[in-house]
Each structure stands twice: as structure tokens, then as C-alpha cells.
Amino acid sequence: MLLIRCPYCEMERPEAEFKYGGQAHLARPDPNAASDAEWTDYLYFRANPKGEHAERWRHAAGCGRFFNCLRDTASDRILATYKIGEPRPTVG
Amino acid sequence: MVKFSFASLARQALTGHQGGVPQWRAAEPKPAYDVVIVGGGGHGLATAYYLAKEHGVTNVAVLEKGWLGGGNTGRNTTIVRSNYLWEASEAIYTHAHQLWKTLAEALNYNVMFSPRGVLQLAHSRHEEAALKRQIHANRLAGIDGEWVTAEQAKAFCPVLNIDPGIRYPVRGAALQRSGGTARHDAVAWGFARAASGLGVDIVENCEVIAIRRDAAGAVSGVETTRGAIATKTVGVVVAGHSSVVAGMAGVRLPIESYPLQALVSEPLKPVMPCVAMSNTIHAYMSQSDKGELVIGAGTDAYVSYSQTGGLHVASATLEAICELFPIASRLRMMRNWGGIVDTTPDRSPIIGKTPVPGLFVNCGWGTGGFKATPGSGHLFAHQLATGEPHPIAAPFALDRFRSGALVNEATAAAVAH
Numbered sequence: 079m080l081l082i083r084c085p086y087c088e089m090e091r092p093e094a095e096f097k098y099g100g101q102a103h104l105a106r107p108d109p110n111a112a113s114d115a116e117w118t119d120y121l122y123f124r125a126n127p128k129g130e131h132a133e134r135w136r137h138a139a140g141c142g143r144f145f146n147c148l149r150d151t152a153s154d155r156i157l158a159t160y161k162i163g164e165p166r167p168t169v170g
Numbered sequence: 171m172v173k174f175s176f177a178s179l180a181r182q183a184l185t186g187h188q189g190g191v192p193q194w195r196a197a198e199p200k201p202a203y204d205v206v207i208v209g210g211g212g213h214g215l216a217t218a219y220y221l222a223k224e225h226g227v228t229n230v231a232v233l234e235k236g237w238l239g240g241g242n243t244g245r246n247t248t249i250v251r252s253n254y255l256w257e258a259s260e261a262i263y264t265h266a267h268q269l270w271k272t273l274a275e276a277l278n279y280n281v282m283f284s285p286r287g288v289l290q291l292a293h294s295r296h297e298e299a300a301l302k303r304q305i306h307a308n309r310l311a312g313i314d315g316e317w318v319t320a321e322q323a324k325a326f327c328p329v330l331n332i333d334p335g336i337r338y339p340v341r342g343a344a345l346q347r348s349g350g351t352a353r354h355d356a357v358a359w360g361f362a363r364a365a366s367g368l369g370v371d372i373v374e375n376c377e378v379i380a381i382r383r384d385a386a387g388a389v390s391g392v393e394t395t396r397g398a399i400a401t402k403t404v405g406v407v408v409a410g411h412s413s414v415v416a417g418m419a420g421v422r423l424p425i426e427s428y429p430l431q432a433l434v435s436e437p438l439k440p441v442m443p444c445v446a447m448s449n450t451i452h453a454y455m456s457q458s459d460k461g462e463l464v465i466g467a468g469t470d471a472y473v474s475y476s477q478t479g480g481l482h483v484a485s486a487t488l489e490a491i492c493e494l495f496p497i498a499s500r501l502r503m504m505r506n507w508g509g510i511v512d513t514t515p516d517r518s519p520i521i522g523k524t525p526v527p528g529l530f531v532n533c534g535w536g537t538g539g540f541k542a543t544p545g546s547g548h549l550f551a552h553q554l555a556t557g558e559p560h561p562i563a564a565p566f567a568l569d570r571f572r573s574g575a576l577v578n579e580a581t582a583a584a585v586a587h
Contacts (some may be wrong), residue, residue, distance in 0.1 A: 153476060
């Protein structure tokens with residue numbers, strides 16, 4: 079079970095309190111203006127990297143808020159968590 | 171290649187089983203091949219076998235980064251069934267199911283296919299309705315399936331708890347009598363042995379680290395930890411790493427990779443005569459020929475390549491298993507492991523071309539690819555040999571995510587495995 083730091087509660091809490099929300103920083107294109115390729119990409123294609131992954135989590139059994147998280151998908155180590163609206167941090 | 175027969179077994183039995191020989195050649199990679207298959211799991215080895223057997227393409231290498239069948243082939247719970255909902259799925263899984271029935275004879279290798287029956291339990295009125303719909307659809311397609319009551323399910327699987335007072339009581343089940351299990355290692359080894367006997371090079375400990383492309387963008391070869399290999403046709407069959415390997419050629423796939431866990435108990439005398447699965451509580455169980463109860467758990471919530479998973483996922487499954495099968499409550503679990511499953515948005519596989527000429531993928535089988543192993547290899551071999559998809563595989567092209575012609579088994583069959 080992961081230990082995840084909620085950036086709003088400022089506490090490390092067990093994964094059971096959270097819901098995973100998929101890849102972070104996806105911007106929905108305008109469906110009237112988007113090409114087939116852009117729309118397909120938005121609907122179905124995700125980064126799925128082996129390594130650093132930016133993803134959303136929701137502190138469902140805590141403050142209830144969405145936030146973003148950087149995690150290494152090869153080791154499952156959490157590198158950073160940050161609030162919605164903040165830019166993706168660079169982790170050295 | 172030694173031909174197995176009753177006489178050869180009897181001879182070995184009388185001479186102390188001292189005559190073991192390697193069942194496939196440990197090939198050195200050659201500088202060039204007609205076809206390179208990346209991934210030495212069941213699907214990749216089956217592809218190589220059918221390429222050689224059905225299409226006469228024998229200048230083929232199977233490149234495996236570890237040992238044969240050490241990935242998801244060795245990590246799954248070996249359930250074979252074909253009762254999916256949509257016609258495209260029914261066709262592809264039935265194709266595989268037919269091949270399973272004669273696979274041991276075809277390979278001259280005992281893959282221990284055991285059609286002992288698969289029970290899919292229903293715990294609610296809605297699940298009952300959905301499973302009955304699936305049974306009717308299957309029967310229209312000629313796939314065997316029947317609805318059984320809780321009492322009939324108990325008669326079929328005596329260790330099942332049908333007490334109406336439990337958290338998820340059993341209302342009944344969909345039974346596919348022709349479903350069952352097979353022996354995962356034997357499948358990989360049998361295909362490897364037969365393919366090697368037909369001239370295919372099987373190269374273990376050989377990881378592909380790059381895919382080379384020529385000036386026109388087409389595949390021209392692969393670079394591996396054992397040197398460069400030239401080829402114009404590469405088939406990527408690397409469940410758990412499909413995005414990573416396709417990414418080497420700049421190809422993106424609509425796949426996310428999740429850890430899926432399984433466990434086995436200490437060995438018991440035969441107690442579990444069939445496979446039982448429950449989609450609601452995401453647990454399923456069968457008994458291996460060694461006597462271990464083989465238990466499948468759910469996936470973790472997040473994408474990961476760690477080949478492990480949270481203990482809470484496995485313990486949630488075990489709680490449900492102990493309620494459905496009270497005999498399990500005092501068993502010790504011997505091993506618990508995770509495999510990485512490549513899941514697609516519609517929970518159906520991707521077989522066929524990519525935007526890069528010469529690069530083909532067979533991936534996205536999600537949590538239930540084992541059952542398709544021979545069919546998958548057979549269809550993918552057709553694609554690699556002819557350049558065009560087999561009619562059964564055509565609906566599973568990568569382009570369906572653009573066209574919208576999905577084969578949505580995620581909501582339709584409440585697909586577990």
C-alpha cells in the first residue's frame with residue numbers, strides 16, 4: 079500500500095484513503111475544432127511511461143480534493159505531490 | 171527433437187528417467203532474419219510456431235529478454251474459456267478454444283488442457299440478467315453455456331458456499347462446461363520445442379533495446395543486448411511492456427499497464443473440480459494438478475511496471491474467497507506475485523499493423539490473454555506472413571480507436587478473465 083502525502087491536508091496517509099484519477103494535465107480539446115487524431119488521442123491514448131508519471135489522486139476519505147502526484151512507475155516510489163493548478167515539478 | 175509417445179515414456183520409466191535432453195536449441199542470434207518476434211511468452215512462441223508450420227516462414231527469431239514464459243505466461247491463473255459477448259470476441263476466443271482442444275497432439279507435448287468447466291457466479295439480480303444475456307448470445311454463436319441455480323452450482327462445485335446470508339450470496343452461475351485450465355509452462359515449452367524443431371531460433375537473455383528504421387521510416391532491424399539484427403518485419407508480443415517497446419519505434423498505443431496479483435495455497439488433495447470466478451468481488455479460484463489452489467485477485471488502481479501490488483488488494487480477494495469457499499480459511503498461502511497487464515480502453519486486444527511499416531503488435535490482452543494463446547499466435551502469424559490481418563483478427567486493429575468501432579468487452583461481459 080502506498081503512503082501518499084495529501085498537499086492540502088499536509089499529511090502522509092495510506093493509499094486506502096485515496097482514489098486514483100488517471101493521468102494528470104490532460105487538456106480537453108474543443109470537439110468542434112479538434113481533428114480525428116487529436117480527439118482519438120484525448121479519448122484513448124495515455125502516456126503509460128515506465129518511469130516518472132504525473133497522475134491525479136483524490137483524497138476521498140479525507141479532504142475530498144483532487145491533487146496531482148509524480149510517481150516512478152518502475153518502483154512505485156512517490157516523488158512529489160502538488161496542488162491542482164500548480165505546474166508539474168521537476169524532480170532531480 | 172525427441173518424439174514423445176507411450177513407448178518413449180515407458181522406456182524412460184524403465185531406465186530411471188535419465189534421458190532428459192534440451193527440448194529446444196539455445197540459438198545464437200544471427201545477423202539477419204525474415205521475421206523477428208520480440209517476446210518469448212506463450213503468444214510470441216505460438217506466433218513463431220504457426221509462422222513456420224502454416225506459412226513456411228522459418229527464418230524467424232524469437233527474442234526473449236529473460237527466460238521463456240517468465241513473464242505473464244508464468245504469472246497468470248491459466249483459465250481457458252470463450253464465452254465473451256460480442257461476435258468479434260466470440261470468434262477470436264472460439265478460434266483459440268478450438269486450437270486448445272488438439273494442441274497437445276499438434277505439438278506432441280502435453281499442455282494439460284483440462285476442460286473441467288468454468289462457473290461465473292452471479293451475486294445480484296442484475297448480474298444474473300447480464301450473465302443470462304451472455305449465455306443466450308453465446309448459444310446463438312454456437313458456444314456452449316448454461317444457467318445453473320445456486321444448488322446446481324453447489325452440486326458442480328461442492329466447496330462453494332451458497333448460504334443466502336453471506337455478504338455476496340450466490341444466486342446462480344453461468345457455466346461453460348468446455349472451459350477449464352491448461353499448464354502455463356507446458357504451453358510455452360511446447361510451442362518453443364515445436365517451433366525450434368521447424369527451424370525457428372529461440373534466443374533467451376536477449377533484450378531488445380532499440381528498433382531501427384530506414385530513411386523511409388520502415389523497420390530495418392532491432393538492436394539487442396546481444397547485438398544488432400537486421401529484419402524488415404518485427405512482431406511485438408511483449409505483454410506488460412507493449413508501450414515501452416512500441417515507443418522505441420515512436421509508436422504510441424492506447425494501453426495502460428496495471429499490476430494484477432495472484433496467489434497459490436499449499437497443496438491439497440483434489441477438492442476443487444472446476445474453475446469458479448466472481449466478477450463482483452473480483453476473485454477466482456481453481457486447483458492445479460499439483461494440488462495448489464490457484465487464486466486470482468484484482469488489479470491495483472494505478473499504472474505501474476513494478477510486478478508487485480498492494481497487499482490490501484490480495485487481502486480483499488482472500489476475504490471474499492474465504493466467505494465463498496470456507497475451506498480456504500485455514501489454508502496457508504505459499505506464494506503471492508504480480509504481473510503487469512496491458513489494458514486497452516475497450517478491454518479487447520490490439521492485433522495488427524502500426525503506423526510504422528514493418529512493425530506489428532499483438533498486445534492489450536489485459537487480464538485474460540492466456541486463454542487466447544494458440545489463437546492469438548495463429549492469427550498474428552497470418553498477419554506477419556501475409557502483411558494483412560486474418561478475418562478473425564481484423565476487428566482488433568489499432569485503427570478502431572480512431573474509427574470508433576470498438577469491441578467493448580469492458581461493460582458487455584463484465585470481463586474478468
